[in-house]
Amino acid sequence: MKKRILLLAGGQSGEHEVSLMSARSVLSALPRDQFDVTPVVISKQGRWLPPTETQRALESGEAATGGDLVLHRVASAEGYDAVFPLLHGPMGEDGTVQGLLTLAGIPFVGSGVLGSAVSMDKVMTKQVLESAGIAQVAWRLAVRREWQQNPQGVRDRAAELGFPLFVKPANLGSSVGISKVGAPDELDGALNLAFGLDRRVILEAMTSHKPREVEVGILGNDAPIASPVGELRFEADFYDYETKYTEGRATMHIPAPLPPEVAERVRAEALRAFLALDCAGLARVDFFYVEETGELLLNEVNTMPGFTTTSMYPKLFEAAGLSYSELVTRLVGLALEER
Ligand code: ATP
Ligand code: MG
Ligand code: MG
Numbered sequence: 001m002k003k004r005i006l007l008l009a010g011g012q013s014g015e016h017e018v019s020l021m022s023a024r025s026v027l028s029a030l031p032r033d034q035f036d037v038t039p040v041v042i043s044k045q046g047r048w049l050p051p052t053e054t055q056r057a058l059e060s061g062e063a064a065t066g067g068d069l070v071l072h073r074v075a076s077a078e079g080y081d082a083v084f085p086l087l088h089g090p091m092g093e094d095g096t097v098q099g100l101l102t103l104a105g106i107p108f109v110g111s112g113v114l115g116s117a118v119s120m121d122k123v124m125t126k127q128v129l130e131s132a133g134i135a136q137v138a139w140r141l142a143v144r145r146e147w148q149q150n151p152q153g154v155r156d157r158a159a160e161l162g163f164p165l166f167v168k169p170a171n172l173g174s175s176v177g178i179s180k181v182g183a184p185d186e187l188d189g190a191l192n193l194a195f196g197l198d199r200r201v202i203l204e205a206m207t208s209h210k211p212r213e214v215e216v217g218i219l220g221n222d223a224p225i226a227s228p229v230g231e232l233r234f235e236a237d238f239y240d241y242e243t244k245y246t247e248g249r250a251t252m253h254i255p256a257p258l259p260p261e262v263a264e265r266v267r268a269e270a271l272r273a274f275l276a277l278d279c280a281g282l283a284r285v286d287f288f289y290v291e292e293t294g295e296l297l298l299n300e301v302n303t304m305p306g307f308t309t310t311s312m313y314p315k316l317f318e319a320a321g322l323s324y325s326e327l328v329t330r331l332v333g334l335a336l337e338e339r
């Protein structure tokens, strides 16, 4: 019997369009002799679109409007064997949709409520990984109310980290809302931008030198495996939205040209982080490798990483011998696995 899969895409975050790109790839890769796939695009307003409007949004790659409230539609998801919530960022990758599906009793691809929520929030991630003894950059938390009532307190806390530093919304992705702040006079602008997108903002010390950016894929539930390590190279000052999504701005190197012991450390630390955060199914774990000092610092864990056929995560497993369509099939299998 074919498995019925509901593929959710789009969503309410700043990564709506990125998700549509990923969904198009997954849709054409899930083997039709095993799966019956129904895509549903969620609009930026959070409405679940009916089939024709979903099709239109997938084809045009554009945000759509119309559709029903989530809670009206989730009951109709009941007939599915599994859901693939191919959503990035808040209201999709952060445990909200995972909670809805858990309540509805429908198995789904990827991390559950806890792993999704903790991994989405860069501050919570840092706290959990700190307690697991995983090396990271120095950081501080700031909340919006404080920024409104005592901005100088926030500026002082940032200054403790030294310049340049990074200011980031705690719950976002694709570098949306992230600034590299070179000097104190650029700080307010960066904080206003980040607080416009999130109640919680993380301030991060920059690595001691421009880091090498290495990433590893994790696949599995309670006994996960790590892919080979990949590296991103680009000319830009940091890996911002434009560099991520403009063709030709960045190159992917798989495997990353690293000393074997460094690559092994990356894989081992990534597996430890995956388990410490209670992730499931898949995650892409990103690191900074500071060649000058030999430091390996964990940057973040993405529980629903970019998933087009040319994205890092599928490419890493392709290098391990797993094709894109074998990978998505494996992910559905993991969703259905007893834990
Ligand atoms: P993703 O699209 O992978 O989810 P994101 O939006 O969660 O990304 P980060 O990975 O936290 O954002 O940061 C984006 C980029 O900014 C990094 O890839 C790196 O180039 C740069 N960067 C972020 N933090 C630091 C830091 N502390 N030191 C040096 N560079 C940094
Ligand atoms: Mg991220
Ligand atoms: Mg992300």
Ligand code: MG
Pocket: 286, 300
């Ligand atoms: Mg990142």
